[in-house]
Amino acid sequence: MRKLVGFFIVVLSFLEPVVAQEISYKTIENINYYPKALQQSDTYLASQARLDIYYPEDKKDVPVIIWFHGGGLTGGSKEIPQALKNKGYCIVGVGYRLSPKVKASVCIEDATAAIAWTFKNIEAYNGDSKNIFVSGHSAGGYLALMSIMDKSRLAKYDINANDVAGLIPFSGHTITHFTIRAERGIPGEQPIVDAYAPLYFVRNDAPPILLITGDRELEMLGRYEENAYFYRMMKVAGQQHIKQYEMQGYGHNMTHPAYPLLLRFVAENSVKSEQ
Template sequence: MMLPIKMVFGLIAVALTLAACSPLRAINALTPASTYIKTADVPYGARPRQKLDVYTPAGTKSPAPVVVFFYGGSWNSGERPDYEFAAEALASRGMVAILPDYRLYPEVRYPDFLIDSAQAVSWAAKEASRYGGDPKRLFVMGHSAGAYNAAMVALDKRWLGQFGMAPEILRGWIGLAGPYNFLPIQNPDVKPVFFHPNTPPESQPVNHVAKSAPPALLIAPQSDDLVNPARNTGRLAQVLRENDVPVTEIYFDRVNHITLVGSLSRPLRHFAPTLDAITRFVEKESAQAKDPA
């Protein structure tokens, strides 16, 4: 006997909660491929993990906003094919989605994955127009550890500066359940990544907010056992407001740390309007982009 569709979705959500990344490919199997044109395995650097996939909205007739999405995994795990559902979600709303891989521990530690992240964003700024994107409407986004990467690229000038650019190239950035203020480190998987107990304070996004920072959309679960939302999302939003940086701060109560990103997928979208919030933010900030001189 077939299970009711709501029960199927519920089982997927439970699987996500219990096993993190492994069920993502099951969600991808339920994700349509008709909304995008995929260009895979594009190198943005010379190393094996410095590759990305580009998802161009199907039928796009004009340059579209560009969103570079970084996945999470405690800087220990993750690969871009697992997050095809996230790229499809963005492409279905008219955005060019770019999904990079980046080097992970133990191959590298902080800050090398930030160098990779900035290199991928600089690639997008230079090359997105070849894939239907508008580099003047460039956003960076991430979930969990990926949200940290996005935050540091958007807030800390050191990383894009290595590629002759600055955070001002971004129209905005989006963080989903990100760790932005996590010292002292509690997660044993993360401690060696950041040289615990000698983690440098400059590793924290909250310490890099300036008045020139791009607008932010910060989304988190009301309850999160992995990344404390008040300490991280709430504190960063407070510091952004204190520096007069536009910030939208949203908390959802039907998702957890894992199912928040899962709610971008079609099967789990009823759990939280995450994609709607992202779409509104991108459309609003894109509308304020300056026309070419």
Template sequence: MRRFLLVAPVAVLLSAVAVLLATEYVVARPSHRTKNVPYVASTAPDFDKERHVLDVYSPKKAAPQAAGYPVVLFIHGGSWTSGNKNIYSFIGRRLAKQGVVAVVINYRLAPAVHVPEQAADCARALAWTVQHIARYGGDPQRVFVMGHSAGGGLAALLATDDALLARNGLPQNPVRGAILDDPAGLDMYSYLKEMRYEGDAQYKVPFGHDPAVWKEMSAIYKIRPGIPPFLFYLGGETYPSISGSAGRFRDRLKAIGQAPTYTIIPGRHHIPMVLQLYWQHNIIYQGLLKFVGA
């Protein structure tokens, strides 16, 4: 299938993850999960009690460094219209087991809101993390962002868009690096202008009809010297639009002298790129742990 499908329906993920979660009790023992922590004040006019929440996964052992463990904020995919942090508890558990404090977030979804509001939600979750993660054993000076599919595009915005962060409580960008797992949405401006594949109009639901917004929400146009380093993982059998935009993103980073680590995993399709994170010793965790200094 050539069409630009950013992520399979949540039902597909749920059926796959159900089997994986059967052994979560064993995985959970080395970690502690704090569930449904609000990252937006309940008094805020746009507060959403279902979507403005996050989970924190902390190692049970004390950090070997006084400052705490490195922190990874994970953003789920779902075509900007679906997805839930609860599906990805296995990522939080695996990271905590390997010496990382993981923050797995929800954010509001289209059509109730558009991508600019979703990006703002992610920035607010990042601000909460910097302000509060020390009490969970995390080092606020070592915060990294990570995302799969649409979440990868949102994570890239957090790493590159200082103005977005400044509007949401972060006058300085705290992101120390970005881990992008088969990221979608890095260049929605080009994608929505071209409209090459059947069904592409569905992405105007989250992105709207204004090309200026498409460009503003595309991290590829925010690449500049001094942004944090990037770690890419691409499926060898992923969608052409994902591999194409990721390749252009890599080339722009090279052009400013910040070439990313860029790994293509042969034979992997889009959904298996996130499901493989259930296994502790897979290639993504191997690179991630070195990247964050765990």
């Protein structure tokens, strides 16, 4: 576990690799990641289950960052964070259906489908399917964790979750999400660990993980502590490639100072192409 002060984050920002300015980027918006038959049968799915892709036009086989937006599984919309642009990577911003129009568990199904689509299609956008990193903030961090920790979800698409190059949730639930608990009439202060909790799927063979939360005294509910427990149980299970950072002085909305950590993690964990 590490505490990072604001000064260190600023220094990290200046130490990021400089990417040549001549690289040109393109954005493709509103790509449906479910089959047409499903889109035609469900108008809400067709409108929400879409993704945007931002990628370098003249550079192939670049690492990919899949980003899930936050919003408590009840709000928000797909986004490509400005801080991740112009860094030489392919960024996938994912939209998904929201509660209460669907059960919150459907959000996880959508997130998994988007990751599967990315594995199977990202090379057409100069991304490297061997270097896919999954990230997101708050509810998005939870979706990133659930989609990968529960290996059975991607297995339905004939994809091994361990083929993900890395998992970087920002302030994500590791217990059962509070919106799922609310659907059952359970208050947010009552923690539960069941099949909708990343903690339920602790294992030693997961991809490299970087857990980032805000300051334990400023975070939402016990977000730091549940991530710390996830970290500890993963270590006890034998996972060697996991770290946790506490962003000292920052609350739940700690994305801006955390982006440099995400970018450094991607740079350090990308598998070099054999080409």
